[in-house]
Amino acid sequence: MRLFQVGVLLLTLALSGCKTETPASAPALRVFITYATFRPKCLTLTVVDVHDASHTASGAVPVDEERLSDTRLGVIQDHPGWSRDLRVTAVAHEGSCAGPVIASQSAEARFPTRDVTDLGLDLRAEDLDGDGAFAAKPPYPGTDCDDTDPAIHPGATELCDGIDNNCVAGENDAPRETPFWPDADADGYGDDGGPRVLACITPTGFTTRGGDCDDTAGDIHPGQAEFRCDGRDDNCDGVADSDGFSVGMACTTPLGCSGVLACAGPSASACASSEQPVAYFADDDGDGEAGQSVGPGCMPPEPGATREDTDCDEGSALARQGLTEQCDRLDNDCNGQTDDGVTGCASTAWDAREELGDASARFDAVAVYSRRHGWLAGVASRVLHVEDDAVTPVTNCEGEWKSAWAASNGRVFLGSRAGRFATLRPGEEAEPCESFSSGHAGAINGLVGFESPTDNIVTLYAVTSQGRVLRWRYDDGGATQEQPTVLTEVASNLRAIHGLDETTLLAVGAETVDGQPRPVAFRAPTSGTTWTKEELGVSDATGFLNDVRVLTPRLAYVAGDGALLLERSRDTWTRLPTLTVTGGATPDLRALMAFGRTALYAVSSEVNDVHFFNGSTWSTATQSPATLNALGGSGPGDVWATGHRGTLLRWTP
Template identity: 60%
Template structure:
């Protein structure tokens, strides 16, 4: 229901609906729609004049919604006795009250209809951008607001001595002049506190309201900032030189954990300086009780259990240390004294024992899985699965598939990964029965496997990786009647080739990802929490191409990866570093297809281009054997038992 007014014999205010209707006598009338938008009128009026006699004029107040910035009000004008039909209808909006200035007006000349209602629309527009109830001083109907962008500026506002005419009256002449100004000689916005301030409303030339400048000849020196030069001066006027970010003169610890004091290193930086003596500290990263990983030079232990005694020359294996270790024939310097295999007569002459497994030159083996001394499995294409017990070789007769990967549990159970995405498993005593197989849930080749044994049960959990970037898992309960299906742990945007880890919570996977149409080497580590795998920052040039083909975790702090273009990388603690690139045939760089590491100083690798078995002693590469056929996979139960298998049924072993 709206409040409307009616012009008839006299001007009245009535309550009517806004719907169009007719009077009972069908008399003529004007229905006036008054629309306003973007402002809140404090008073709105509607007037009607007889254009033939200006003395005939009636007007009234239109009720408005005080909260509405946009609305439409409706009024009805009926015939007035003695008036001509030539009328002028005028709508006005006022600022503040009906006595306030008109800030919007629209009129229309109309002919009064003889019968029925005729609609007339009037549109009022005014500008109150800051919505403070006062309107801008512009246009044909200016308001009284001298700054329509600020709610604190309008008639009646409190005048402040702030450079603004807050109440739109006589500038700041009516503001109290109680502001102090200090001379600012260097123009940095801060005045010289040693001078006497001037009191004024507007700042005198060269004066500012902020004091505290301790050097008014240098515009870079003033309060409200940090020290920005390490130069023995007070840059921020807080009474101290080179404090804040520099902290010169304060006690500190150097990166070597030595007590010192902070000193200026340059005008841009300070550093902790100490004259204390440092010592080299070492850590036991392979858990054999003896430390050999250099942590650098420090004044005190850089980490728990660090020691100044260097008793381990290979922190990648527990088989090497100065203390309590006997030299054995395994190409490692076990006692860290006198070189590799020192004092072992005939060790250097031990040959690799090469043979064709089961005299089957049609076989191709792509994986080897050892689970004890002299014990293991060879697996490959066209259903070739062989159990090895020293010199006894027994084939599985019912295990069809092109097998790409394998892992053997301590009880001899082998798990296989196929070219078409299947898992399989069998025991050494089940060679004449069919392999137990399970689809992995994805069709791509399972290129690598690693597994773990639950110490509290008979459950083995194997993890595999696929050419389409899947990380897969299969938990197998040895002896149970039924087994759960494998699951997909995650999928990475990569061609994954290998997986390894010492426990399920710290896995590494390697392969390649596509970047601008090229394969780029890439590695990921499993999450400690959550589900997001971490892409390892290998530190390779962006132009490096090819695959990472193999990965091996030696300790919780030592990981190796190998791949195309002779690439061998070591992750020691958190840092990846490249090792010397393998070259063959007068400088040719082959792809590293497979490798097995028994420590920092005992790494075997098979490559493309040649059939050689390569050995890396931590410093340089050498050739230790040249099999008659191509090697696809390497394995072994320890550094004194190394297996290599590949094309044409090849198996060659070094077992001193």
């Protein structure tokens, strides 16, 4: 216990150990000041004359800063002029005597006239965490904003940790190390050019991420792909319409023109060019001159394409600029006129001959191997060899002949209704023809062959009613012959086959769909063994395709029932104008011969005419005395037609 004295009017502090005695022979008021469970930094004792408040005295009471609980003794001595009624107040302060009051107690006492009177004052304050700062609780709140944590109190170092460490202004007085940018459009990215602030927590309207190049638009900010093409920098990478749009980058248009990428609406960019494309043409028929349009471009759309259009018929090597006009219904010199300047061409008549063999003869096939030289074949084993105007019957070649093809040396190959092949050469008309089984039943309806340039092998391709495509290699002069083989078998009735070589073959006929025959065509493989069914684009057509002619690797024609005439140009099938005959009937086209895009012949079921198609319109080339079944020819100036009553028509100007 500590003793100190308070002299009235003159305060005297005198520490005298723990003794409780007072000076002898002097009355005094002893004040016992007790505090527990806290350490005040300052205690004060104040005495006031109850009857005269001007009589007051106070003094600091020394404390032991290491003690949580203690009792201090103060002695108040008499002083002249004061009344005996006194108010005594003990006060505990936080931090210093100038600090906030954390505990106070007052009591009135009467100063004794003799001896000593005791007065006890008890102070209570709360510092639960023992950090010297007291809880901010009434009636005497201290300055500790969290009296459960000794690290939180006035004077502590403020940190950016979400806590008011020093109990002053939240975290506003913390060392501010985190920058924040104003985010006016609330897209999570701030304006780098705006006023940056440093804070511990994100202020309202600010964000920790900068880089927003347009803080007025919430959909424009970094961290995303460019999502529209509109001249704006959606992802703030410094380049408008970058990423998938790549606006401004060099490019090439689909037509081969040099340009730069530009917006083509909000969702795409496209190559824009100031170059003007020009028309290009290709040489599809191999005559050295180009006339097939391959579209406009700034660069050749395909190898060999040229800007010069010098070929008026890309289906024939006999029509191009620089040639001399011939009498063949082709515009040979490409001057826009046909057979102009050829004397007597317009009056050249067809040579019609009847009853070759006899009036009952019917020929279903014709094979021409040179000008005015060829073969006719048909029912009842009838086969004729024609040389100019001489006609020689073959006397011993039994069969119902459906198809024929002749090699350049005049050897003819025949296909029969019973699935047999036969062959003979000019001069062998009186001898038995060679006969071979195909190995399969069913009519051989179509036949085409190719001669080897290095040996005597002729490779023949045939189609049958059962949908087979046969290949037969014939060794002219060989002691033995190979057996025909089946290349493919399709679910169709095949009527005709033609091509320039084994890679350009087309086989045509009909397939059954919902109980009806519908036109069908199959293309030979360029590699492998699979024949491809063509998409003809005529789903409304019914009946058969009866004939086919391949003019170039990129051009072919097929003809069939319902006057159906189709052109296959560069893998695209196009329906050509329909033939109509007297009375408005639509005939079936039985046979087809083509010498170019502008020179096609056909025979039909309704009339005996030989029909001619010039690429745009139909006309009658000549009339026949009987129904016609087959067409052939060695060229556009050597056209043959044959059919019933042993009829043969030839146009050989």
